[in-house]
Amino acid sequence: MLAKSLHEIVKTVMEKKSLQPETIVEIGEWLHSLEFLTMKVIMFSLSVYHLYEYTFKHML
Numbered sequence: 001m002l003a004k005s006l007h008e009i010v011k012t013v014m015e016k017k018s019l020q021p022e023t024i025v026e027i028g029e030w031l032h033s034l035e036f037l038t039m040k041v042i043m044f045s046l047s048v049y050h051l052y053e054y055t056f057k058h059m060l
Contacts, residue, residue, distance in 0.1 A: 009027065
């Protein structure tokens, strides 16, 4: 889904032939935000996993 929407953005930009510096900056900022969100989700899932392991090791 994400790759499809990214492909659509690139396709739209290339069709309009409006590859302005502002457009490149916007796409870069969007990708950076996406990377940050992905890292937050990974860190959260690791925290939950470690909490789960700790609970089972010490409680059971």
